[in-house]
Amino acid sequence: MQAEQCFTASGIPVKNIYTPEDTEDLDYDKDLGMAGEPPFTRGPYATMYRGQVWTIRRLSGFNTPEDSNKLYREQYELGQTGFSVAPDITTAVGVDADNPIVEYEIGHSGLPLNTIEDVEVAFDGLPIDRVTTYLAERGPITTMYFAMAEKRGIDLKQIRGTTSGCMLSWACLNIPLQPTPKGYLRYGVDFIEWCSEIAPKWNPINHDSYNPRDLGLNAYEELGLLFAAAIDYVEEEKRRGRVPLDRFVRRFSFNTAAHNDFFEEIAKLRAARRIWYKIVTDRYGIQDANCAKFRVHVQSSGSTHTAQEPYNNLVRIAYQTLAAVLGGAQSIHANGYDEAVCLPTDQSMLLAIRTEQIAALETNVTNTIDPLGGSYYIESLTNELEEKTWEYIKMIEDMGGMAQAMEDGWYHKLLRDKPIERQKKVDSGEIPIVGVNKFRSEKEPYKVPIFKPDPATSREIQAEKLRKFRAKRDKAKHAEAMKRLVDACNSDENAYPYTFEAVKAGATFGEVMKAQLDAYGEWPYPVGL
Amino acid sequence: MDKRKVKILMVKAGLEGHWAGLIVVSNALRDAGFEVIYGGNMTPAEIAATALQEDVDVVGISSLTANYMLTVPAVIKGIKERGKGDVLVILGGIIYEDDFDALKKIGVAGIFIPGTPMEEIINFVRDKTSALVK
Numbered sequence: 001m002q003a004e005q006c007f008t009a010s011g012i013p014v015k016n017i018y019t020p021e022d023t024e025d026l027d028y029d030k031d032l033g034m035a036g037e038p039p040f041t042r043g044p045y046a047t048m049y050r051g052q053v054w055t056i057r058r059l060s061g062f063n064t065p066e067d068s069n070k071l072y073r074e075q076y077e078l079g080q081t082g083f084s085v086a087p088d089i090t091t092a093v094g095v096d097a098d099n100p101i102v103e104y105e106i107g108h109s110g111l112p113l114n115t116i117e118d119v120e121v122a123f124d125g126l127p128i129d130r131v132t133t134y135l136a137e138r139g140p141i142t143t144m145y146f147a148m149a150e151k152r153g154i155d156l157k158q159i160r161g162t163t164s165g166c167m168l169s170w171a172c173l174n175i176p177l178q179p180t181p182k183g184y185l186r187y188g189v190d191f192i193e194w195c196s197e198i199a200p201k202w203n204p205i206n207h208d209s210y211n212p213r214d215l216g217l218n219a220y221e222e223l224g225l226l227f228a229a230a231i232d233y234v235e236e237e238k239r240r241g242r243v244p245l246d247r248f249v250r251r252f253s254f255n256t257a258a259h260n261d262f263f264e265e266i267a268k269l270r271a272a273r274r275i276w277y278k279i280v281t282d283r284y285g286i287q288d289a290n291c292a293k294f295r296v297h298v299q300s301s302g303s304t305h306t307a308q309e310p311y312n313n314l315v316r317i318a319y320q321t322l323a324a325v326l327g328g329a330q331s332i333h334a335n336g337y338d339e340a341v342c343l344p345t346d347q348s349m350l351l352a353i354r355t356e357q358i359a360a361l362e363t364n365v366t367n368t369i370d371p372l373g374g375s376y377y378i379e380s381l382t383n384e385l386e387e388k389t390w391e392y393i394k395m396i397e398d399m400g401g402m403a404q405a406m407e408d409g410w411y412h413k414l415l416r417d418k419p420i421e422r423q424k425k426v427d428s429g430e431i432p433i434v435g436v437n438k439f440r441s442e443k444e445p446y447k448v449p450i451f452k453p454d455p456a457t458s459r460e461i462q463a464e465k466l467r468k469f470r471a472k473r474d475k476a477k478h479a480e481a482m483k484r485l486v487d488a489c490n491s492d493e494n495a496y497p498y499t500f501e502a503v504k505a506g507a508t509f510g511e512v513m514k515a516q517l518d519a520y521g522e523w524p525y526p527v528g529l
Numbered sequence: 530m531d532k533r534k535v536k537i538l539m540v541k542a543g544l545e546g547h548w549a550g551l552i553v554v555s556n557a558l559r560d561a562g563f564e565v566i567y568g569g570n571m572t573p574a575e576i577a578a579t580a581l582q583e584d585v586d587v588v589g590i591s592s593l594t595a596n597y598m599l600t601v602p603a604v605i606k607g608i609k610e611r612g613k614g615d616v617l618v619i620l621g622g623i624i625y626e627d628d629f630d631a632l633k634k635i636g637v638a639g640i641f642i643p644g645t646p647m648e649e650i651i652n653f654v655r656d657k658t659s660a661l662v663k
Contacts, residue, residue, distance in 0.1 A: 089543075089544045089545055089546060089594070090544070092546065093544055101544070101572070102544060103572075104542070104543045104573075104596045104599045104600050104603075105543055105544050105545070105594075105596060108545070108594040108595050108596045109545060109593075109594040109595075172546070173546035174546060174548055174569070174570070175544055175546055175570065176544070176570065215549050216549075303549075306643065306644050307623070307642045307643040307644050308644045340623065340642075340643045340644070341623065342595075342623065342625060343595070416552055419549040419550075419552055419553050420552065420553055420556045423553040423556075423557070423647065427646065427647055427648075433644075436644045437646075447626070450625060450626075450627075452595065452625060453595055456599075528567055528569065529539075529552060529555050529556065529559070529565065529567035
C-alpha cells in the first residue's frame with residue numbers, strides 16, 4: 001500500500017520519485033561549487049574528511065571539577081578528539097555555588113565552575129594546546145580558561161576552541177537572574193570583539209539552534225532562528241563600528257541538532273552553508289570567503305530518545321550521526337542511548353564515541369565529499385529548505401530581529417507552543433515513535449545499566465573551596481579590579497578586558513555575572529502556560 | 530451545583546531548565562478539565578507555601594536532573610509542616626527506578642517517566658481525586 005501524500009518532518013511535500021526536472025534550474029558553479037569554494041554548499045573545506053575527520057566531542061560534566069576532570073581524561077583516552085564542558089545550572093544562572101538559591105543544584109546536570117582554580121582543576125593534565133575545548137557558557141569562564149592557558153605558557157593568539165554564548169539556546173533555559181535579550185546581546189558582542197583581538201583563532205560564539213529544535217521546531221524554523229540570531233550580532237557590531245565586520249564574523253561557529261528525518265537533516269546542513277555564504281557575502285559585502293564558511297557542530301537529538309526500550313536509541317543515534325556526517329559536520333556529539341534514563345554510564349559513553357569512530361573508519365562514507373550532492377531529491381530539498389529559511393528569517397527581521405522578538409515574548413510563546421503541538425501529534429500517532437506509540441510492548445520492560453551521580457557533597461566541597469579562595473585573594477587588588485569592571489559594564493566600553501583582569505585578580509564567576517546583571521537589568525521569567 | 534474543579538500546582542523544584550515536559554503535562558491536565566497553576570521553577574519552600582496559599586489538591590513536580598531525592602522530600606516536608614498533609618504529590622521526568630520505593634514511602638503518589646501517555650497521567654489524577662469532586 002502506498003501513502004497518498006508524504007511529507008518531510010517539516011511538512012515539505014515529498015514526491016514519489018525525483019528526476020532531472022526537479023533540479024534543472026540548478027547552476028553548478030553558482031549554487032553548489034566545489035567543496036571549500038563558494039557558496040560552500042558541498043562543504044566548507046576542500047578536503048573535508050580526507051583532510052581531517054570531524055571532531056568527536058561530547059558535552060559532559062558532573063559533580064565537581066575534580067570528578068569531571070577524571071571523566072574528560074577517560075574520554076580522551078578513548079579517542080575523543082575535543083573537550084566539551086557542560087557547566088551546571090548554577091553556572092548557567094550566573095551565581096556561585098554558595099549562593100542560597102542554588103542549594104539543591106550543585107553538580108547536577110553539569111559541573112560548577114566558579115573560579116580560575118575550578119577551571120584549572122577541570123583541565124588539569126589535559127592537552128589544551130593540541131585539543132580544542134568547547135565551553136557551554138557565555139564568556140566569563142572563557143576568560144578564566146584563557147588565564148589558565150597563559151599560565152601554562154600557551155599563546156592566546158594560537159589557542160583554539162569555542163564559547164557557546166548564543167542567545168537562542170540561553171533563552172530556552174528560562175531561568176531566573178537573567179539579563180534582557182538586548183543586555184545578553186550586548187555582552188555577547190563585547191565578547192566577540194574582545195576575542196577577535198586577543199584570541200583570533202577562538203570561536204567566540206556558537207550560534208546554537210539545538211535547544212529550540214529539540215523543543216519541537218522543524219528544520220527550516222531551526223535554521224531561520226539560527227541565522228536571524230547571527231544577523232542580530234552582526235547588526236549590533238555594524239551599529240557600533242568598532243571591529244571590521246570581516247574580523248567580527250570570521251570565527252562564528254554554529255551548532256544544530258540532527259533529528260530523525262534523515263535526508264532532510266542532510267539537506268538542512270547543505271542549505272545552511274549556502275545561506276550563511278549569502279548573508280556574509282551578499283548582505284554584508286564581506287569579500288574574504290573564509291568568513292563565509294558555515295562550520296557546524298551537530299548533536300543527535302535528545303528529544304527523539306525514549307525511556308521505553310532504551311537500546312532503540314542507539315539505532316536512532318547512529319542514523320542521526322550518519323546524517324550529520326553526510327551533511328558535512330565539522331564536529332559531532334553522538335548522545336548516550338540512555339539519555340532519557342540517566343546520565344551516561346561508562347558503557348553508553350563508550351558506545352557513543354564508538355558510534356562516531358565506526359562511521360569514520362568502517363563505513364567508508366568519508367571517502368568522498370558530499371556524496372549525496374547531485375541527488376535529484378537532496379538538491380531539490382536543499383533548495384526548498386533554503387527558500388523556507390529565508391522566509392522565516394524575514395519574518396523574524398520584520399519583528400525587529402531576534403533579540404527584539406525575544407523581548408516581545410514571541411520566542412517564548414513559540415517555545416511553549418511547539419512541545420505541546422508535538423505531544424498532541426505523538427498522542428494521535430501522527431509522529432510515530434517505535435516502542436512508545438507504535439508497537440508498544442506489554443511485556444515487563446527490560447533494564448539497562450544506570451549511572452547515578454552522587455553530588456550530595458558537591459555543594460559543601462565547592463562552598464569550602466570558594467571560602468578559601470576568597471580568603472586568600474589580594475583584597476585591594478580584587479576590589480580595584482571589580483570596580484573597574486562595574487564601571488565598564490555601566491559605560492559603553494567593552495566589558496571583557498576588565499572581566500579578564502578581574503578574574504585574574506580573583507573575582508569569582510558569580511561576582512562577574514552580578515556586575516553584568518546589575519548594569520543590564522533583569523529579565524523576568526518568560527515562559528508561562 | 531457544579532462540581533468544583535480539582536486544583537493542581539505544576540512546578541520544577543529548583544532551577545533546572547528542562548521545562549518542556551512540565552508545560553506539556555500542564556497543558557494536557559488543563560485540557561482535561563483540571564485547574565492548573567503553572568508555577569515554573571520554584572524552591573521547595575516556595576512550592577509548599579504556594580500549595581497552601583492556593584489550597585491545591587495536587588502538586589505535580591517535574592525533574593530531569595538527579596536532585597529530586599533532595600528537592601521532593603523537602604517539598605513534602607514543607608507541605609506537611611504547614612499542616613496540609615492531604616495534597617496528592619506526583620512526580621514526572623527522568624526518575625531512577627531504584628528510587629521509586631523510597632519516593633513512594635515518603636508520600637509520592639505517582640511517578641511518570643518520559644513517554645508516558647498523557648491519558649495515563651490524566652486518569653491517575655482523576656482517579657485519585659475523584660472523591661474530592663463527588
